Amino acid sequence: MDIYIEPPIDKAPTWVISDDSSFAQNVADKLQQLGLNHLKFVSLKNSNAAAVRPPIVWLISAANLVDIRVAEQLASDSATGLLITEAQAKTETWQPFANKVVNDVLLWPEPLGLVRMRIELLRRLYEVDSQVDAMRRSLAWHKARVEREHQLVEHIFQNALSRNYLDYEFVRTYLTPVSKFNGDLCLISPGPLGNIYMLMADFTGHGLAPATGALPLSQAFFAMADRGVSVAEMVTEFNYRMNRLLPNDMFCAAILLELSANGERVTYWNGGMPPALLFNDAGEILKRLNPSHMALGVVDDEEFDSRVTTFRAPKDSSIALFTDGVTELLGHQHQFLGSEALEVLLSKHPKADEFPKIVEALEGFRGETPLHDDLSLAILQCHPTGLGAVQPEADIYGLPFEMKVELTPEHLKTVDPVSHILAALSQLPFLRRHRTTIYLFLAEAFNNALEHGLLGLDSSLKQDVEGFAQYYQLRHERLAELNQGQITIRIAFATEQRQLQVSVADSGHGFAATTNKHDLTKSYGRGLDLLRQMTSDLRWDQTNREVSFNYRL
């Protein structure tokens, strides 16, 4: 990283240049008596004098001999004074030099003490000049550096927020930061179930510092929205991050909202934000989504309250989310907009296509008054999102395989075979999309073999609530005591038919599977029914104690 190094103040000598005149020689001799050790004497006769480009120069000359070009040349990059004789010093002689060509003019003879003062003064003038110069260079350097860094940070923000779904069909936004960086954050992301998440957040202050908090917050938001995490869990994670990240005097007010795919169910958590407003397209305010929690980053995990509020949004309703920058917008007559005025504005222009009128009204209210806080307003229509559930990419090529898993009591006691098999299968082409279903039928077949074949449990125990728990308690106990028997699972995948062939055999002698039609509300005996409905060619081979079936993907 490059750094700016302050140039040292020049400790250069003060040059005293005398011309050919005897006057100049005479004055130079007098000045030598001053004993100032920064004075260096040089004669114009001396050929070196022309090469000297000294920062501080006194030129001594008889008035009628002053060469204006020499003086100008010296003065172009020096603090230059001129000493000339009083005897010949008519105003018209020295005036052309004063303040234009040189910084100072002295008329000789002058008391030596005063000459000394003027020599020192010229030196100080030079020093101050060079300090100002150095500062100007330093400022220019820092300005360029800050601009460069802002560009970099802007780039990072753009990337971090590049997947912000502000183009979502049923949302309108008006986001106006005070400075280049926004301390407000308005994030929108679809969830995997066709649902949509929206976060409106307001960090303390505005500018770059608060905007920095937006990076980790937005990363967490998008990652969790992709996973389809619940609002309560999302805000818990946000608070954890903000609490660890932000300094004590900084926090982040936020409202997080989730709208279900059908556009009806709204779940929200509001920590310290102004109440978002639910209104219908007749302009009635139906609900205020009041803050019932502390802002993010204030309390630690144990104290944090993630409880959400839910409601059903009526047809043709919308929710306006906004930061206090909107209600505290300063008008051109020095009055605040206020929340009532905002409600009136929404009531007046409740339809989605009237959003530009709201923006126009806000801008009209503000006039030329500069913003004093970031301003964010977003209106989400509670409309079926039309996004649909995320479909994983379809595979084109499959991988044929066969696997056989033989499980002894040792394995059965220590591992959950179905989960492990699924973990492996769901890595394979085609199968990942079907993992929930594959899990289900493998679990049914395996549990049937284990519980009835090896452990001899009777499903009818599960017919009441207590028996249900007892059944699984019994399963646990008997499994712990199991010391013989085996379950063999075979799975083969034929790519051409896109078919999984599954068989599960046990070495026990428990009940054979019964698959009678039964009461819908019974909490047991459902497993084989499910198998029958989801798979094909379901067979029970009594001799080999093997259930087998096929599943077409």
Place this chain on the structure above:
Amino acid sequence: MPLHRQFANDGKELIIAIKGKFDFGLVQEFRQAYGDVGDQQPTVFIDLRETEYLDSSALGMLLNMRKSLGKTVKAIHIINCRPEVRSILDISRFDKLFVIE
């Protein structure tokens, strides 16, 4: 945590979310989750947004819950099902017994 339970709207809603695998491994925890529904006759929401796997024991547990709660709750909704989970519930005709959203 595979099971998360939270009251919302001042106790008028109980949300139970199940993550990952929903089966008999959660039998006790699940019973406790709806063990105390308060006296406000809440609506229960079973949130399956992060449920990846379930089997017939989970279906049994849901039915037991329905039996136990009876009229102490307003309704039981099963919400945010992934498409595969949804089809398992449909095959089991759970739409006749629960509100599935």
